[in-house]
Amino acid sequence: MKSINWGMIGCGDVTEVKSGPAFNKVPNSSLVAVMRRDAEKAEDYAKRHGVPKWYDDAQQLIDDPEVNAIYIATPPAQHEVYALMAFAAGKPVYVEKPMTLNAASAIRMKDAALNTGVKLSIAHYRRAQPMFLKIKSLLEDEEIGAIRLVQLKMLQPEDSNQIANSATNWRLDPAISGGGLFHDLAPHQLDLLVFFFGEWIYASGLSTNQSGTGLVDDLVTGQVWFKSGTIFNGTWCFTVSEQDKTDLCEIIGTTGKISFPVFGHQMTLTKGGVAKVYDFSPLAHVQQPMIEKVTAYFLGQTENPCSADEAILSMQLMDRFTAKS
Numbered sequence: 001m002k003s004i005n006w007g008m009i010g011c012g013d014v015t016e017v018k019s020g021p022a023f024n025k026v027p028n029s030s031l032v033a034v035m036r037r038d039a040e041k042a043e044d045y046a047k048r049h050g051v052p053k054w055y056d057d058a059q060q061l062i063d064d065p066e067v068n069a070i071y072i073a074t075p076p077a078q079h080e081v082y083a084l085m086a087f088a089a090g091k092p093v094y095v096e097k098p099m100t101l102n103a104a105s106a107i108r109m110k111d112a113a114l115n116t117g118v119k120l121s122i123a124h125y126r127r128a129q130p131m132f133l134k135i136k137s138l139l140e141d142e143e144i145g146a147i148r149l150v151q152l153k154m155l156q157p158e159d160s161n162q163i164a165n166s167a168t169n170w171r172l173d174p175a176i177s178g179g180g181l182f183h184d185l186a187p188h189q190l191d192l193l194v195f196f197f198g199e200w201i202y203a204s205g206l207s208t209n210q211s212g213t214g215l216v217d218d219l220v221t222g223q224v225w226f227k228s229g230t231i232f233n234g235t236w237c238f239t240v241s242e243q244d245k246t247d248l249c250e251i252i253g254t255t256g257k258i259s260f261p262v263f264g265h266q267m268t269l270t271k272g273g274v275a276k277v278y279d280f281s282p283l284a285h286v287q288q289p290m291i292e293k294v295t296a297y298f299l300g301q302t303e304n305p306c307s308a309d310e311a312i313l314s315m316q317l318m319d320r321f322t323a324k325s
Contacts, residue, residue, distance in 0.1 A: 007067035110308035125290035144253030180216025205321030
């Protein structure tokens with residue numbers, strides 16, 4: 001292949017700005033077809049974004065001879081089945097996070113990709129963004145010494161995300177999402193842990209529905225012991241007051257610490273009582289740096305920017321944190 005002609009399965013909110021337009025802004029990449037089960041909505045998306053073709057059947061899009069790579073942007077419950085269909089057609093897959101509903105499903109996807117010899121990359125796109133690449137560089141350069149502890153808090157009021165908390169939203173149906181807002185937001189955070197610190201040797205957690213409403217847990221805690229010796233403690237709660245809303249991760253080393261919001265644009269390096277602030281401009285399309293890397297990977301120009309093995313590590317953490325027995 002000299003260029004990637006993407007077929008996109010799923011035309012929901014995540015594709016409107018975060019990913020969809022970026023496929024036509026990356027070298028050797030173009031979005032040539034989209035699919036949504038609602039044909040009218042698929043056509044509307046295609047016309048608004050200048051996409052030549054639209055379908056209401058995933059197999060038809062996958063079989064389109066002009067399409068040579070598949071982007072799966074549906075809710076997690078459909079990721080595995082669509083990925084297997086693409087692998088059977090010999091077309092590489094870029095799949096949204098979380099990779100799928102649970103680690104067992106993720107392992108099946110990985111095995112299918114290996115058995116068919118088809119490439120698979122996961123959309124943990126924050127690992128390609130400038131702020132997180134800077135943090136990784138600081139850690140590798142030992143700017144804060146040996147890493148001892150990572151502390152993360154993600155606290156949100158119940159009404160802080162109108163889209164996520166609407167009564168009909170799929171994120172609140174565990175059969176479709178895997179487990180509520182934790183499964184929607186935590187994959188970004190947990191993948192960054194894997195990106196920064198690699199493999200882990202122990203993980204456990206607690207998960208509960210404190211509010212007693214809905215079908216999903218709204219409080220999750222987790223601990224991880226990484227092979228490097230670093231210990232992680234995380235808390236996610238989606239029923240706090242507005243004044244307690246928090247998005248903070250602190251990486252604490254022997255000579256300083258790095259503090260940052262996972263869903264923000266500013267990080268702080270503190271050493272010897274002196275704080276240095278780094279500001280990063282918001283990206284027009286947050287997935288564009290990752291899509292550029294995935295395109296290059298599919299063209300055989302570079303390594304996989306997020307492999308199934310890496311994504312499985314964060315899927316396993318979510319499973320451990322939310323296990324009920």
